[in-house]
Amino acid sequence: MSDDAPADAAARRAVAPVLVYPADSLPPPPLALYGTALAGARKVDEVRVAPRDAAAVSLEAGQFLRIVSVEGPQVGDLNLFHRDDLSERFYSGKTRALHGTHVGLGDRLWSCLPHLRPMATIVEDSLGWYGTDAFGGRVHDVIGTRCDPYTGRLLGRGDYHHCCHSNLTRALADDAGLSLEAAEAHVHDVLNVFMCTGFDAEGRYFMKASPVRPGDHLTLFAEIDLRAVLSACPGGDCAAEHTSDVAQCHPLLMEVWAPEEGALGGWQPPERNPYGGSHGR
Template identity: 65%
Template structure:
């Protein structure tokens, strides 16, 4: 919805609005992914495991550092919600907001998924995207966004007054609880904002609201990542299917997704090592002795 404006513009209103924007986080000094190593290594990789994510459900998977993984469309147009954690520490998890600030609203080849404070390091680097041809359409939509959060039962109840249990938030919660032995309540605290894989989204030009439209994904499409650290991942096959109509539905056509894990020739990664956590001191300006 548009906000009602109660005030007229001041005399210098146009001048204030015409000031040029400044990029908040220039990335010229951002550590660059070693794409030449990944490109060579991915040519040798061999499939070592496949995890099937059933429609309207989520599955957990593990990827050792130095391996690749793919999220693959296998039967029909289907979007997925991806969470990542450090395998050894659930408190280190994918930070979608900082990833968005560094790389923009939608991710593709060469972009990285960054972890939460105090670690702030690359968790995974996107090494191939079969949908990179899509770019941005005339509506301002693109694929693989970090602007949405995940469909959840709380917002669903807020807007409809009804409970719905197979939204992505609940799917991820159940899957993480089953994998780790945590209670549902404990697991839920670790579920976080996602990478919306294959989802086509943007902001409307009039009301500036978050929108979705039918995903362009087709069977055989995939988004491929290189695991920079040992990863625990969870992927939900969204109950909205291709999200052309709604994202919490028992009637939308939904399909499984596959997570394929690949091991490359490790000799081709010579010189690569997992990134260290942030070098920030952690003092937050506190004076010694305080």
């Protein structure tokens, strides 16, 4: 204990925490409805993401995006956008505040302000069995930001052009018909699909070998029209490195599944957040 600690330091540390956003305050997603729709769905598109590269796919509200490990252990960095409005994109920080540092079955991926609505809901997670390991590691995090060439320079490394930030930038530019500069402005903090991460006793972010196996998958229900951009991280399973050509890397697969007509009943995409935007003026 520090010498300048107050006399009541122990009592102050013992104050019980309060959840900022209790989960029961969020409307639950209709997982049974989504599950029934997925059971009868057919695959309508498929995009293969090459190692150390990224690719994009679009899907309509009410369809499913399944991200699949196809050859070997590989993590992916996922960006999500409204298909027709790049200003509405995934908000990892708010998703983390609402659901926790790692997401799983039934959790939703939320869009940025001022839109703030569910973009997608996790309806399948074949790594749900992993739970929390002895080191505090879990899978599918919304903690890490994505590997990028700027941090590489900051840490005294040379330029590296196949980090996830650069991969996502190239793929979005190609898919949306943008310049690299314009596309980069839209690339944002990611969902680290299949990545196993946590915090050590000092509060430092760690990664470890992903438990993902060929055939493992994460399936998202598209709550709105989506453009998904996925990078197959140059770290492979992120057992040791995440920004180099040393790690063994594998492709990932993005599949789009469409439910049968009428399978979702009267379901409708969520509206944008109703806050009026006056900000007190």
